Structures are given as C-alpha cells and as structure tokens.
Amino acid sequence: MAGSFVLLEGGPVRDHVYADLASRIQRLRSAGRTPTLATLVVGDDPASLSYVRGKVSAAARLGIDSRQEHLPADAGEPAVSERLDAWNRDPGVHGILVQLPLPPGYDTAHIQQAVMPSKDVDGFHPMNMGALALKGFEPLFVSCTPAGVMRMLHFYDIVIAGARAVVLGRSNIVGMPMSLLLTRADATVTVAHSRTRDLPAVCREADILVAAIGRPAFVSAGMIKPGAVVVDVGINRVGDRLVGDVAFSEVREIASAVTPVPKGVGPLTVAMLMHNVVVAAERTG
16 A cells, blocks of 8 residues: 555545446436435434535436425424335335434434335445345445445555454444445454544554544544555534544645545545435336
8 A cells, every 4th residue: 555645535436436327327217217315304403404405416416306305303203204104105216315313302223224224225224234244145225425435445446355444433324334344345344432442553553544433633643554544534513614533634644545524535425325326226127
C-alpha cells in the first residue's frame, strides 16, 4: 500500500455505480417494472428530512420511482406497522426504507423487523445481518454505507486480502457489517471501540482503518500506521462545517490514502441504496 498519496473521493465511485445502474433500470422499465423505493419518515428531524430529499432526488435522476409517507412523531408504532405492512404486500414497491433515527419511544429493532427481508434495501433486517455473518449464506442486501466502503476500496485497487483491518465503531449500521464484509474479503479484522484498551496502539496495527465512532477529528496522526488506508465514515457538524472522525490534515501526512469529509463515503451510501432497489426490482422478474 506504499506509494504516493491518494484522495479517496466518493464521486467517481458513485458515477461508476450509477453508470452500471442506468442500463439495468432502462431494461426494467422497458419490461414494465419500474424500480420503486418507499420511504417512511416519522417526526420532523431536519437531518432526516434532508437525507430523504437527497435520496428521492437521486432516485428521480436515475429513473427510480419514489413513494413517501411522513408521519408525525407521535403517530405511534401501530401506524408505522400499518404503513410498512401495506408496502410489504404491494408488488409495486420493491424497496422499503425507514429513515433513522426514529423519535424517542419507538422500538427501532422491532420496526426494522417489520420490513420484509426481500424489500429491506437498508440491509438492517436480522435475517440479512445474520446471513452476512454466517459462512455459506448470502444476505439479500447489505447495509449501504459498508457496501459503499467496499466498492470504494475495490475501485481504488486497495488490497484487502491479507491486510490487517481495524474498524473503529461497532454499530449495527456501520461498524458490525463493515467488519463482516472485510472478513469476507479475507482481511484480518479487529473491531475497536471506546472501551478498547490502548486504542491508539490497536489503530496503529491497521493497514486499513475504518473510522465510524461519531467523534469529530478523533483519529489523530498518532493513531495511524505509516502508509495505512484510512476510511472516514464519520459525519459531524461542528459550527457550520461538516467534519469526519479523522483529523484529515494531519492524517494525510502519514496515510497512503484517506477519504475526505464531505465528498468521501457519503455519496456511496445513497448510491448503494439505489443499487439495492434495482436488485430488488430485478428479483421480482
């Protein structure tokens, strides 16, 4: 992994994914099957509403149809379950997305299980997560951000097999599926977190470090092995700026490749969601 520094920008990878999807979407539409994504938002969290607008806009540009349901924060789980059940039974809906986080009082795990695994384009259903963890099984869908990271690593010819990888963070959305994908790609993986003893030393073992801990500029130069590849999944608002979990300006002096924030992993999360919707539509044929 030695050599000149590489800025791991997400835009070129996203464009590569979308170029592949364009012809597949056209074939589906010609056959009378328009890929359709149904999105449920509960409450009025500004970030959630912004994320959904971005996903709907990306879908429209690609020729993917969208349906949206916006429920008040106090709608209650029965109303959420009713909407999800209707979409589960609707053959015209190929993918279902419940925008997270849900307002306080909702059982997120229970609601995620209410989405049919075959329409779980977020990749959060326990059946899909479990299949990802088991040898000999294949999930129908993989969580979009980790899947995007893998696309990025392959796009930039980062060698994964045999590498020491450290995933900093253990969330169900990023950390855990990320560690499983890297393991499947034959990396030797350590999952580190806030309780890890001597965390800087553990991070310095990594040929590939994926930071998803949700703390702005937490990963410093002293935590990086010279020549390592650093993938910053963090998105933190500091004042009027978005910053990652990695102290970019100092880490880039030591690493061989780093993702920027913004314009790094972010575009790939949406791209892989669109990919999953198209896959779901193709499977209905």
